[in-house]
Amino acid sequence: MNILMICTEKLPVPNIRGGAIQTYICGVASLLSKHHRITILGRTDPDLPLDEIVDGIRYVRVDSEGLLDVYSRGVISFLEHTTEHFDIIHIFNRPRLVLPVRNVAPFSRIILSMHNDMFNPYKLHSSEGNAAIEQLERIITISNYIGTAICDYYPHAAHKLKTIYSGVDLDRFAPWMESPSALRARESLRAEYNLQNKKIILFVGRLSRNKGPHVLVRAMSKLNHSDAALVVVGGAWYSDNTISDYVAYVRALAERAPLPVITTGYVQAHDVHRWFYAGDVFVCTSLWQEPLARVHYEAMAAGLPFLTTARGGNPEIIVNNNGLLVTNPEDPSEYAEKLNTMLSDMNRARQMGINGRRLAERNFTWERVANDIRSVWEQR
Structure with a gap:
């Protein structure tokens, strides 16, 4: 079949600037192209x-200026002028594109992949949501949470929903215990930041209040382990090292912390995996209803035990003793309590990391994701 995949307007594909959706598309595209x-x-x-x-x-590639309205015009112009017929048009995370696309591609099957709660009434009028759902053959969601959220607004969409969990590059995010090259990178990075003998707690993500890294920095004052250190990897936005008010706040907290807290700033997408080699425990501190952050897959692939928050789809990734759940993400004491438990028994913590790696090998490969997408595409 001839397939058109429409990414979002924020970041390019391939994922040279990062981005979860862009990484997802890159992860499956080469595998899908073997068949379509x-x-x-x-x-x-x-x-x-x-x-x-x-x-x-x-x-x-069409202009977007980071704005959906601008991007939509480019998408529609492409479809109006192309000589190709697309059997399937697979739109990512933008239900507002469904109706414009349908108007210029009346005979294509349209599938929508949802990575965020974009059917929320604050983002999409109910009349447009209903009309979009009517035109869609299938709605793929990256977590059960996102599917449930859609059904909360549009119960009649339930029969069109299918959860397909994301995947991870198992070679790039390899456990340092099992990969000589990862071990070398780990030792090099830890030496560069004078962290050779530290138990490294790792946060990777955008630095924004709803991502919650400030709570983790505050938790450092409650740790019982003088050999612990926190590394906060990320900037205010992808490819952006601007010192926003929030970034400045996190850095001010870091300077006052009783234990070492390093803020790296933005790290290029092709280098971020090196910090997973260097870490010992990964923490996702989401305060908002996170759809299901892809950093969990990367932590598991790297063999890191993790803490994550009871928000959105994050709890769905805790399976087979691979991580611990923080029930109150705004409480530094709960992070500290669970981190103290992990850091006090590193053998047990590493076994949790191994459990996560084996889970990723079984369930979260890009091959599995691509096969699941193909099953949707090829189902008639």
């Missing part, structure tokens, strides 16, 4: 051409 003809439509980037074919996949 793939075109990926995304936003422009100064480092990428407007139209190219790489490894048999066509990439087309």
Whole structure:
């Protein structure tokens, strides 16, 4: 079949600037292209051409300025002027694109992948949501939580929903205990930051209040382990090292912490896995209803035990003693209590990490994700 995959307007594909949706598309595209003809439509980037074919996949890029209305015009213009018929148009995370796409592609099957709660009435009028659902053949969600949220607004959409959990590159995010190259990178990075003998607690993500890293920094004053250190990896936005008010706040907290707290700033997408090699425990501190952060998959693939918050879809990833749940994400004491438990028995913590790695190997490969998507595409 001839397939068009439409990414979002915020970041380009391939994922040279990062981004969970962009990483997802990159993870499955080459596998899907073995069975179907793939075109990926995304936003422009100064480092990428407007139209190219790489490894048999066509990439087309249109202006967006980071705005959906601008991007939508480019998407529709492409569809109006292309000579190709697409059997399936697979839209990512933008239900507002469904109706415009349907208007110019009346005979294509339309599938929507949802990575966030974009059907929320604050983001999408109910009349538009209902009309979009009517045109959709299937709605793929990255967690049961997102599917439940859609059903809360549109119960009649239930029969169109299918959860397909995301995946991870098992070679890139390898456990340092099992990979000589990962071990070398771990030792190099820890030496660079003078962390050779530390138990490293790792946060990776955008630095925004709803992501909650400030609570984790505050928890450092309640740890019982003088050999612990916290590394906060990320910037205010992808490819952005701007010192926002919130970033400045986190750094001020870090300077006052009784234990070492390092804020790295933004780390390029192709380098971030090195910090997973360097870490010992991973923490996701989401305060908002996180759909299901992909950093969990990366931590598991890297063999790291993790703490995550009881928000959104995050609890769905705790399976087979691979991590611990923080029930009150705004309480530094709860993070400290659970971190003290992990850091007091590193053998047990590492076994949790091994459990996570084996889970990732079984359930969270890109091959599995691609096969699940193919099953949707090929089901008639």
